[in-house]
Amino acid sequence: xxxxxxxxxxxxxxxxxxxxxxxxxxxxxxxxxxxxxxxxxxxxxxxxxxxxxxxxxxxxxxxxxxxxxxxxxxxxxxxxxxxxxxxxxxxxxxxxxxxxxxxxxxxxxxxxxxxxxxxxxxxxxxxxxxxxxxxxxxxxxxxxxxxxxxxxxxxxxxxxxxxxxxxxxxxxxxxxxxxxxxxxxxxxxxxxxxxxxxxxxxxxxxxxxxxxxxxxxxxxxxxxxxxxxxxxxxxxxxxxxxxxxxxxxxxxxxxxxxxxxxxxxxxxxxxxxxxxxxxxxxxxxxxxxxxxxxxxxxxxxxxxxxxxxxxxxxxxxxxxxxxxxxxxxxxxxxxxxxxxxxxxxxxxxxxxxxxxxxxxxxxxxxxxxxxxxxxxxxxxxxxxxxxxxxxxxxxxxxxxxxxxxxxxxxxxxxxxxxxxxxxxxxxxxxxxxxxxxxxxxxxxxxxxxxxxxxxxxxxxxxxxxxxxxxxxxxxxxxxxxxxxxxxxxxxxxxxxxxxxxxxxxxxxxxxxxxxxxxxxxxxxxxxxxxxxxxxxxxxxxxxxxxxxxxxxxxxxxxxxxxxxxxxxxxxxxxxxxxxxxx
Numbered sequence: 001x002x003x004x005x006x007x008x009x010x011x012x013x014x015x016x017x018x019x020x021x022x023x024x025x026x027x028x029x030x031x032x033x034x035x036x037x038x039x040x041x042x043x044x045x046x047x048x049x050x051x052x053x054x055x056x057x058x059x060x061x062x063x064x065x066x067x068x069x070x071x072x073x074x075x076x077x078x079x080x081x082x083x084x085x086x087x088x089x090x091x092x093x094x095x096x097x098x099x100x101x102x103x104x105x106x107x108x109x110x111x112x113x114x115x116x117x118x119x120x121x122x123x124x125x126x127x128x129x130x131x132x133x134x135x136x137x138x139x140x141x142x143x144x145x146x147x148x149x150x151x152x153x154x155x156x157x158x159x160x161x162x163x164x165x166x167x168x169x170x171x172x173x174x175x176x177x178x179x180x181x182x183x184x185x186x187x188x189x190x191x192x193x194x195x196x197x198x199x200x201x202x203x204x205x206x207x208x209x210x211x212x213x214x215x216x217x218x219x220x221x222x223x224x225x226x227x228x229x230x231x232x233x234x235x236x237x238x239x240x241x242x243x244x245x246x247x248x249x250x251x252x253x254x255x256x257x258x259x260x261x262x263x264x265x266x267x268x269x270x271x272x273x274x275x276x277x278x279x280x281x282x283x284x285x286x287x288x289x290x291x292x293x294x295x296x297x298x299x300x301x302x303x304x305x306x307x308x309x310x311x312x313x314x315x316x317x318x319x320x321x322x323x324x325x326x327x328x329x330x331x332x333x334x335x336x337x338x339x340x341x342x343x344x345x346x347x348x349x350x351x352x353x354x355x356x357x358x359x360x361x362x363x364x365x366x367x368x369x370x371x372x373x374x375x376x377x378x379x380x381x382x383x384x385x386x387x388x389x390x391x392x393x394x395x396x397x398x399x400x401x402x403x404x405x406x407x408x409x410x411x412x413x414x415x416x417x418x419x420x421x422x423x424x425x426x427x428x429x430x431x432x433x434x435x436x437x438x439x440x441x442x443x444x445x446x447x448x449x450x451x452x453x454x455x456x457x458x459x460x461x462x463x464x465x466x467x468x469x470x471x472x473x474x475x476x477x478x479x480x481x482x483x484x485x486x487x488x489x490x491x492x493x494x495x496x497x498x499x500x501x502x503x504x505x506x507x508x509x510x511x512x513x514x515x516x517x518x519x520x521x522x523x524x525x526x527x528x529x530x531x532x533x534x535x536x537x538x539x540x541x542x543x544x545x546x547x548x549x550x551x552x553x554x555x556x557x558x559x560x561x562x563x564x565x566x567x568x569x570x571x572x573x574x575x576x577x578x579x580x581x582x
Contacts, residue, residue, distance in 0.1 A: 025054020025081060027109050029120040031090075036122075039129035040098050040213055046090040046122060048072075050109055052079035058113050062088055065106040069093060072107075092124050096213040100128035130159040130214035132181075132207045141193060141203070141220060144227035145257070145309060151191045151220060155207055157181035163209045169193075170204045171222070178210075194310060195224020196231075196256075228308035229256035230263065230279075234289065234301075234315045242322030242354055243296055244406030249289040249315055253305045255279040261307035269301040269317070277305075293319030295409050319407075323352035327360075327402040329384070329414035337423035337455075338388040339512045344416065348372050348402050349379035356410070358402040364391065364418075365398065371405070386418065393422040425453040428506050428515040430488075436522040437492055445488040445519055447471075447504055451478035458509045461486055465502035468493055469521075490521055497525040 030049035038044040052058055059078040064070040071091040079085055090107065102125050110117045135154040143149030153174075157163060162182045167174050172193025179187050193203055203220045231254040241247030251272070253263050263277045270291030277285045293299060299317045304310065328347045336342050346367070350356055357373040365386035372380045384400065396418045404410035427450040435443050451457055456479050463471040469490045476484045488504060499522050506515045 025052050025056050025058040025079075025111070025113075026116070027051065027058075027060055027079075027111065027118045028053045029107070029109055029118055031107065031120050031122050034122055035124065036092070037125040037127055038092065038094060039127050040094045040096050042129075043091050043093045044124050046092065047086060048088040048090050048107060048120075049084060049086045050077060050079065050088060051084040052081055055081050057081060058111055061110045061112060063108045063110070064090070065108075069095065070105060070107075090122075092122075094124070094126045098126050100126050102126075128159070130161065130163065130209060130212035132156065132163075132165055132209065132214045132216045133158055134205055134207055134216045134218040136191075136205075136218060136220055139220060141191075141222045142224075143195060143222075144225050145195050145198065145229050147227060147308070148192050148194045148310070149222070149224075151193075152188050153191055153205060153218070154186050154188050155179050155181065156186040157183055159183060159212070159214055161212075163211055163214060165207045165209055165214070168206050168208070171201070172203055174205070179207075191220070193222055195222055195226075196229055196309070196311070198224060198226040200224075226257065228259065228261055230254060230261065230305060230307060230309045230311045231256055232303060232305040232311040232313045234303050234313040236315070238316045238318065239291075240318045240320045241291065241293055243293045243319040243410070244323055244356065244404065245354065246290050246292045247317065249291070249301075249303075249317075250286060251289050251303055252284050252286045253277050253279055253311075254284040255281055257281055257309065259308075261309070263305040263307040265303065265305055267301060267303045269299055272303075291317050293317055294407055295319050296321050296407070321352075322354045323350075323356045323404055323407055323410045325349065325356070325358055325402050325404065325410055325412050326351050327400060327412045327414050329398065329400045329416050331416065333417045333419075335419040335421060336388050338391070338393050338420045339424060339510075340388050342386050342388070342418070344384040344386065344398070346382040346384050346400050346414075347379055348374065348382065350374035350376055352376060352410070357405045359405055360400065360402055362400045363398065364396060367400075372402075388420045391418075391420050393420050395419050421454050423453050423455040424457050424508055424510065424513050426450070426457070426459060426506060426508065426513050426515050427452045428504075428517055430504060430517045430519055432519070433517070434520045434522075435490075436524070437490070438524045439492050439494045439497060442489065442491045443521065445490070445504075447486040447488060447506075447517075448483060449476050449478065449486065449506060450483040451480055453513075454480050456480065457513070459506050459513075460509070462505045462507075463488065463502065464505065466500055469502050471504070488519070492521070492523045497523050499523075 028051040032047045036044040050060060057080045062072050062075045064072060069092060073089050077085050102123060104121060104123050106119050106121050108117050108119050133156040137152045141149045141151045160183055164178060164180045166178050172191055175190040181187060191205060200221050200223045203222050204217055206217045208215050233252045235250045239247055255261050258281050260280050263279060265272050265275050267289055270289050273288040279285050289303060296319045300314055301317060302312055302314050304312045326349045330345050334342060348358055353376055355375045357371060359371050360367050360382060362384055365384050368383035374380060397415055398418055399413055399415040401413040429448045431446045437443050449459055458477040461471055461474050463469060469488060471488050473486055478484060499520060502519050504517045
């Protein structure tokens with residue numbers, strides 16, 4: 001019985017082992033490339049190939065020997081028997097502090113069924129791509145207290161790319177704050193500093209690339225003797241001031257030396273109550289710095305006290321948003337004729353916390369006022385008049401802006417749309433404009449009127465010239481785009497000769513549209529027999545016929561007028577012939 005149980009237990013354990021073996025497969029790895037290179041903070045890329053060379057499906061986990069530098073995706077893959085997977089991506093990103101050189105790494109592929117781990121090695125070369133050096137001509141600066149000492153520093157680009165470097169120091173001043181260097185080149189800058197106490201202090205000068213990790217720092221010893229010494233203290237360090245109003249800082253200059261000194265004060269902003277102070281040894285004197293922020297931003301103000309020694313302090317002034325404005329132009333949309341005027345209303349409101357004065361500007365029209373002064377919360381209405389005659393037809397955008405007289409950023413504007421229509425207009429043409437006739441002859445001028453406006457209009461015609469010139473009809477009412485022809489008839493008397501100007505004038509019913517055309521008639525002399533007095537009545541009859549013709553043109557139209565003219569002409573010619581024969 002015991003042997004039987006032992007055999008069953010053995011078979012059970014053997015079965016479990018067999019199941020584990022069947023559920024796992026071996027893996028074969030390949031890495032491309034097996035070696036790469038990269039600069040610090042740059043990424044080198046590898047492709048990992050994993051093949052299931054076993055008889056069954058298996059799941060593998062991909063890890064590395066340097067998980068803080070190497071990134072793998074995907075890091076878990078499932079492969080059928082014989083399947084190869086080339087998608088696992090491996091990124092190797094050296095840290096900024098990694099020194100140039102060759103570095104090995106290992107990738108691991110672990111079977112999730114058995115825990116068996118397979119590995120493959122890779123290598124990366126970290127390149128010295130960016131570097132900067134600071135070389136002082138001397139490691140020590142020597143000078144008296146309150147006297148400036150200088151030291152030349154050589155800034156060298158020992159990297160492989162052209163780079164811009166920002167230069168800074170924790171004490172003193174550099175002759176320039178940035179330098180651009182090509183690979184293998186250098187530039188000399190000057191460090192200027194002065195001691196404030198006897199002894200030695202370290203000055204730290206740094207060079208930092210604006211585009212890479214390249215960084216260098218150099219420590220220089222400043223050894224000073226106490227000749228003169230001073231300090232300047234400006235308070236408060238931070239002061240919030242309403243923009244457009246004046247605030248103040250307390251400026252205290254201390255003479256820390258053993259001799260009296262005269263200090264010249266200067267500031268990068270605002271105005272000082274006095275620009276010089278004479279301070280005895282061990283004493284202090286105070287003055288004021290007044291500053292008016294003109295924008296809503298933060299200002300850094302540096303105050304210097306320069307005597308035998310130099311000291312400075314930096315304070316912050318904040319332009320507070322105590323002022324604001326709102327402007328509204330109404331109505332928002334309107335249409336007028338180009339001969340009309342129209343009015344708008346401009347409402348200006350002080351939405352800030354302090355009183356302010358605002359300048360008003362409009363791109364079109366005339367404002368009733370160009371500036372308003374308002375207390376907080378107050379508003380005022382200003383008229384804006386727009387003359388359509390100064391704009392011309394079309395759509396115009398009217399903009400009105402209100403701007404603080406003290407702070408350029410405190411402003412607002414409002415705009416509306418104005419459509420100007422060409423409601424009343426006239427186009428007048430006369431044909432011909434010049435003519436030459438003999439005394440006793442007649443001539444007809446055509447006056448074409450066209451309403452080029454958008455509204456119906458009535459026009460009145462006048463004639464200014466000799467009495468033997470007449471105009472018909474004298475009035476015309478035209479719809480938009482319509483035309484009408486009037487006629488000017490000239491019947492030259494026998495007794496005159498020369499050049500005569502005839503002015504034809506058209507005016508609409510409002511008197512705003514006026515057109516004037518001038519025609520010139522040249523009349524030549526005519527020699528008549530002594531019995532001419534008996535002929536004169538005959539030509540008066542002819543003149544009456546011409547008036548009839550003109551009326552026909554005006555009343556029945558051009559075609560029938562021409563027919564009547566031809567008939568009348570034949571009658572007149574026959575009459576003349578009959579008169580001569582007689």
